[in-house]
Amino acid sequence: MNQEPTATGAERVLFVLAALASHGKAMSVKDLLGVTGLAQSTLYRQIALLKRWGFVSENAGYYAPGPISVQLALGFDINSLVVEASRELMSELARVSQESVGLVVTVNNQVMCLEMVESSHSLRCSFEKGHAVPLKAGASAKSLLAFMTDKARTEALDKMFEGDPGGRARLEAQLERIRTQGYAVSDSEVDPGVWGVSAPVFQRVGRGVGSNASITLMVPSTRATGRESQFIELTVRTARAISERLQTE
Numbered sequence: 001m002n003q004e005p006t007a008t009g010a011e012r013v014l015f016v017l018a019a020l021a022s023h024g025k026a027m028s029v030k031d032l033l034g035v036t037g038l039a040q041s042t043l044y045r046q047i048a049l050l051k052r053w054g055f056v057s058e059n060a061g062y063y064a065p066g067p068i069s070v071q072l073a074l075g076f077d078i079n080s081l082v083v084e085a086s087r088e089l090m091s092e093l094a095r096v097s098q099e100s101v102g103l104v105v106t107v108n109n110q111v112m113c114l115e116m117v118e119s120s121h122s123l124r125c126s127f128e129k130g131h132a133v134p135l136k137a138g139a140s141a142k143s144l145l146a147f148m149t150d151k152a153r154t155e156a157l158d159k160m161f162e163g164d165p166g167g168r169a170r171l172e173a174q175l176e177r178i179r180t181q182g183y184a185v186s187d188s189e190v191d192p193g194v195w196g197v198s199a200p201v202f203q204r205v206g207r208g209v210g211s212n213a214s215i216t217l218m219v220p221s222t223r224a225t226g227r228e229s230q231f232i233e234l235t236v237r238t239a240r241a242i243s244e245r246l247q248t249e
Contacts, residue, residue, distance in 0.1 A: 012038060016046045017055060017065075022110070022132050026062035082203065082213055083115050085245040090117045093217065093238045097231060100218045101238075104198070106144045109135045109156055114213075121223075136160060136171075138190040139183075140216045143198035145171075146178040147211040183236050185228070187221055195224035197232050199239035203246045215239040 015036040020027060027035075032043055047063060050056035057066040086103045094101045094117040103115040110132040135141045135156060145153055153175070161168035178184045183199040196218045200211035217235045224231065 012036075012042060013046050013049060016043065016050060018108070020056065020063060020065050021130075026059065026064040028062055032063065080114070082201065082242075082246065086115060086201070086215070086242050087117075089238050089241050089245075090115065090215065093117075093215070093234055094119065097217060097219075097234055099223070099231070102140070102216045102218065103201075103213060104140045104144065104216055105213045106135055106148065106156075107132065109159055111135055111138075111140045111144060133190065137186070139186040139196035139198035140214060142171075142174060142178055142184040142186065143200055143214040143216070144212070146175040146184060147200035147202075147214070152212075183232060183239075185232065187224075193221050195219045195221045195228070197228075197235045199236045200243075201239050201246070202243040215242065 015038060016032060019032055019035040029040070029043065029047075032038075032047075033040060036043065038046070047056060047058075051058060051066070054066045056063050082105075083103065090101045090103060098120055100119040101117045102113050104111050104113050106112070111134070112132040113129050116129045133141070135145060145156060148156070157168055157172070161171070183197055185195075185197050187195045196216055198214045198216040201213040201215060202211050203213070215235055215238055217231055219227075219231060
């Protein structure tokens with residue numbers, strides 16, 4: 001997330017806010033300098049502004065999202081059409097499969113979890129709501145990459161594989177297969193012992209329309225053995241049902 005040389009003042013504020021939002025815990029000034037690439041004097045100005053407006057809170061020299069951020073998150077939950085359209089069907093998928101189900105989207109070349117329905121098993125896989133990981137490995141990332149628009153995918157791959165044409169070619173071949181079959185599957189790509197299947201959710205129909213959301217079912221690999229086809233069918237069916245809801249609203 002290092003700062004662009006031509007970043008505006010508003011963008012510098014957003015660098016700081018995005019860093020705090022994605023880190024998952026409070027950050028020191030040193031942490032923020034390393035992530036944002038801002039000069040120390042600039043960073044202090046942005047922090048002061050964000051604190052004044054309630055977007056950032058401070059405790060013993062460590063900074064975290066402030067109370068206004070909680071209001072924003074609540075407003076997003078209430079007003080997000082894709083979350084609202086997905087909740088009931090995600091819960092049904094979790095009930096039938098008895099496994100964890102997540103709604104994920106792509107933001108700034110990351111996979112972010114918008115909603116999560118946990119498995120009832122004591123041993124379960126989970127993707128923490130609001131957590132983000134790089135858009136590169138695993139079923140969720142590959143489903144998002146495969147079904148986004150051609151332009152968005154090219155821009156994402158340009159950033160991910162600068163100087164690595166071989167790695168890019170291998171991933172593009174995988175993405176082509178995923179588009180053909182309609183879903184992505186992975187086993188232990190991100191977390192050891194976790195099997196997952198992810199299928200795209202489309203909010204619109206028409207030529208050239210891409211997806212920026214997917215439904216992902218996460219299962220301990222030991223429980224997935226022999227049930228892969230069932231899990232794939234259930235997940236694809238759920239993603240299609242959510243897409244149909246969104247396209248009729």
